[in-house]
Amino acid sequence: MTTPTTSAVLPPSPLVGEGLGERGSLDSGNTVAPHSTVPLSPTLPHEGGGGKGAVLSVRNLSVALPVGADRPFAADNISFDVKAGEILCLLGESGSGKSIISFAVMGLLPDNVRVSAGEIFLGDENLLTLSPAALRGKRGDDIAMVFQEPMTALNPVMTCGDQLDELLAEHTQLSAVERKAKTLAMFEAVKLPEPDRIFTSYPHQLSGGQRQRIMIAMALILEPKLLIADEPTTALDVTTQAEVLALIKTLQRERGTAVLFITHDMGVVAEIADRVVVLQNGKQVEAGSKDQVLRQPREAYTQMLIASVPGTEPPAEGIAHDGTALLSVVGLGKTYSSGGWFQKKRTTEAAKGVSFTLHPGETVGIVGESGSGKSTVARCITRLIDPTVGDMQLGSTRLDGVSRDSLKLARKRIQIIFQDPYRSLDPRQRVGEAIIEGPLNFGVSRTSAMARARELMNLVRLSPDVLSRYPNEFSGGQRQRISIARALALDPEVLICDEAVSALDVSVQAQVLKLLEEIQSQLNLAILFITHDLRVAAQICDRVLVMQRGEVVEQGTARDVFITPKHAYTQRLLASAPGRGFEFATQHIAVP
Amino acid sequence: MNAVFKHVLKNGAVRFGLIVLSVLVILAILAPVLGTVDPAWLDAINMNQKPMTTADWTGPDNKTAPYTFLMGTDSFGRDVYSRVIYGIRVSLVVGVTVAVVSLIFGTFLGLMAGYFRRVDAILMRVMDGMMAIPGILLAIALVAAWGAKLSTVIIAIAVPEIPRVTRLVRALVLSIREEPYIEAAISVGTPTWKILLKHVLPNSVAPMVVQGTYVCASAILLEAILSFLGLGLPSEIPTWGNIMAEARVVFSSAPHNMWFPGIFLAFTVLAVNMLGDGLRDTLDPKFNKRGQK
Known part of the structure; x- marks a missing residue:
């Protein structure tokens, strides 16, 4: 609307030249001919219609939301091209309309949402004027899609081999033997180990990364012209993410596939994109090459987004926190056992031998991938679960092996903030009631608890007037602020943040981190910060513990761990952080 | 809350x-003033009258006056219209009472079983045992032991429903228990009973209301079946089931005796079920999309 549509089309610039060189060199070694016969020239002027050389050309696309939604258009006057052999990233925070655009291209919009204006060209054909049957033919053959959550996108009762076989049987004339050979070759191409075993495996028998490789194999086996990848690595661990990103990039270069890559993660954009379209609230904010958008952003929104990306290196030497530890954990372990009477007994060590100390005013980070045991440690300390072994001491109070009653007093001093802002507040409880619930449990009168709640709302930058509302009236970031207010209502000494900013958009994440840091300095809080996000940990933590498979493999000051990692796993983690080494435009905001 | 009502x-x-x-409900309450006569009064002169017949009717006070039998009379000369209208009372009372009783017990047991693992193991085996008792057999036993009374019928129908409600509530509690807001409540020191009352229960109300309507509908049907089988209330108290049971004998000559209570029964159950479906569509987030259309 406000952005001229031509901004999607790159003006010839020296920065794009680099991209051309890269693509040109790849073209020469290419066995698969690119679908477009037009030379891949970024200097080519784009006209209306198909946009020559573009596999996908979206022109002035508007997608209308049903009456009564928070805004009239999910996507408003969006225009961009994706050329063969190129990766275009649609970058936006939640609610930016980036997924709606991909659904519009696939012709999979929900019933109550419709395209109200514009054109979507695949080659020379306008997808919006095709019959449903013709569009179905396009999907799979010409356009394929990879989704965020591979477990739900694969059919759980079919073997992986059968799922690809079905696709080939439907779309090609190949014989059963040829189909199997092609499927196995594809499994090999996506670097799945033991293709024969994978062929007969069900999705639940594979890891998340392997499942996503199956999805990619399914998407690419019919050699589509266009691949739409909707947050394909968001649900994956950082090391797996790095592998999958590299795989998508390699396959796409080899096959000359055009990729429309949807993501909220600036690091991923830095890693994979050729060109970027930035979206905000359904509007196109800025478009250009990766280098131009990420290094010389023109629009204020893009600049703000990029400034919100935490850097991978700790900003400065943290203050050393000596003296008596507030919280000390020695040899903490948690073993789960299953089975028993009828099954073979199996034990899983979720955490073992975890030891660390936490001082007032200090932030200690626990980083690790899913299943590393970092959340188990947090839940043991808060005694939401009972540790199997280990000593935990808060000041002079023991936390382990004590009765529930004495635990109640200790609980008051340790508060926890959870990851999912949509599930950590009771949907049937007014936020004011949620905040005063703790103080009421400890005998504070209702009036003074409410007065304190109003103060806390000011502290977390929310209006005290909204205390009588229900959680569904708030955004994710606001809910997380309410969760912080609830935790602070008991005047805790230790605050545990269990992935507390991981579900938030990057700009909101920066605000919440800033808020936490301010509160910490005001109240001299000790913070145990649990995260999988190395960038966040690098910015906020004084000391860091790296966990892998339940054990602490490395611990030290943030600078030591992030700049000179000693353990191989830490090194691998750091090397996998997307966009590492990419110089973003402006100075990173200094969070601590 | 107002918004929820409007939405529903x-x-x-x-x-x-x-x-x-x-x-x-209005018909049931106003039954005595809707031109009805004593539904249990036998008038030997007016046996098996066709609907809309006007004839002289002698009441309990020995006065004789012309009366129009809207739905005819049965083989004992009782006015079917009066019996059907009074029968609404029994059906509604049984349906609502059974729903309330089984919801109260089922919710309590379900909360216990869902939240406390140790209770769960024992309680659910007891519930499994209860579900193995055939409902009709239980009704026969109870009627034999306590006599055919309204309370007997209600208990006979409610008892087999309790395990079903318990299972539903337990399943709800099992999933709600894992929500982070429950952990948040634990970590601010909220005692368990308060967590159950203030967090778990309010979040399981919507599916329970829906289940309540289904229990109500099936209780109305079951009561009719029991009465039809002669296991329900005696025929001095008119219920749709015992009207139909008596009509069965003369079905070929006086089918209206069967039709009118049957139509009322079908409409009542349909209405309760549609209410339940509508509530599920509007209250259950899984069906919300359909409900909004």
């Missing part, structure tokens, strides 16, 4: 159910 009332099925049920 937008649903057509809910409106239909509520309108039909309100009409039935």
Whole structure:
């Protein structure tokens, strides 16, 4: 609307030249001919219609939301091209309309949402004027899609081999033997180990990364012209993410596939994109090459987004926190056992031998991938679960092996903030009631608890007037602020943040981190910060513990761990952080 | 809460159910003034009259006056219209009471089983055992032991429903228990009973209300079946089931005796079920999309 549509089309610039060189060199070694016969020239002027050389050309696309939604258009006057052999990233925070655009291209919009204006060209054909049957033919053959959550996108009762076989049987004339050979070759191409075993495996028998490789194999086996990848690595661990990103990039270069890559993660954009379209609230904010958008952003929104990306290196030497530890954990372990009477007994060590100390005013980070045991440690300390072994001491109070009653007093001093802002507040409880619930449990009168709640709302930058509302009236970031207010209502000494900013958009994440840091300095809080996000940990933590498979493999000051990692796993983690080494435009905001 | 009501009332099925049920409730309450006569009074002269027949009717006070039998009379000369209208009372009382009783017990047991693992193991085996008792057999036993009374019928129908409600509530509690807001409540020191009352229960109310309507509908049907089988209330108290049971004998000559209570029964159950479906569509997030259309 406000952005001229031509901004999607790159003006010839020296920065794009680099991209051309890269693509040109790849073209020469290419066995698969690119679908477009037009030379891949970024200097080519784009006209209306198909946009020559573009596999996908979206022109002035508007997608209308049903009456009564928070805004009239999910996507408003969006225009961009994706050329063969190129990766275009649609970058936006939640609610930016980036997924709606991909659904519009696939012709999979929900019933109550419709395209109200514009054109979507695949080659020379306008997808919006095709019959449903013709569009179905396009999907799979010409356009394929990879989704965020591979477990739900694969059919759980079919073997992986059968799922690809079905696709080939439907779309090609190949014989059963040829189909199997092609499927196995594809499994090999996506670097799945033991293709024969994978062929007969069900999705639940594979890891998340392997499942996503199956999805990619399914998407690419019919050699589509266009691949739409909707947050394909968001649900994956950082090391797996790095592998999958590299795989998508390699396959796409080899096959000359055009990729429309949807993501909220600036690091991923830095890693994979050729060109970027930035979206905000359904509007196109800025478009250009990766280098131009990420290094010389023109629009204020893009600049703000990029400034919100935490850097991978700790900003400065943290203050050393000596003296008596507030919280000390020695040899903490948690073993789960299953089975028993009828099954073979199996034990899983979720955490073992975890030891660390936490001082007032200090932030200690626990980083690790899913299943590393970092959340188990947090839940043991808060005694939401009972540790199997280990000593935990808060000041002079023991936390382990004590009765529930004495635990109640200790609980008051340790508060926890959870990851999912949509599930950590009771949907049937007014936020004011949620905040005063703790103080009421400890005998504070209702009036003074409410007065304190109003103060806390000011502290977390929310209006005290909204205390009588229900959680569904708030955004994710606001809910997380309410969760912080609830935790602070008991005047805790230790605050545990269990992935507390991981579900938030990057700009909101920066605000919440800033808020936490301010509160910490005001109240001299000790913070145990649990995260999988190395960038966040690098910015906020004084000391860091790296966990892998339940054990602490490395611990030290943030600078030591992030700049000179000693353990191989830490090194691998750091090397996998997307966009590492990419110089973003402006100075990173200094969070601590 | 007001907004929830408005949202629910937008649903057509809910409106239909509520309108039909309100009409039935009004009919049941106003039964004595709707031109009815004593539903249990036998008048040997007017046996098996066809609907809309006008004839002289002698009442309990020995006065004789012309009376129009809207739905005819049965083989004992009782007015079917009066019996059907009074029968609404029994059906509604049984349906609502059974729903309330089984919801109260089922919710309590379900909360216990869902939240406390140790209780769960024992309680659910007891519930499994209860579900293995055939409902009709239980009714025969109870009627034999305590006599054919309204309370006996209610207990006979409610007892087999309790395990079903318990299972539903337990399943709800099992999933709610894992929500982070429950862990948040634990970590601010909220005692367990308060967590159950203030967090778990309010979040399981919507599916329970829906289940309540299904229990109500099946209780109305079951009561009719029990009465039809002669295991329910004695025929001095008119119920749709025992009207139909008596009509069965003369079905070929006087089918109206069967039709009228049958139609009322079908409409009542339909209305309750539609109310339940509508509530599920509007209250259950999984069906919300359909409900909004």
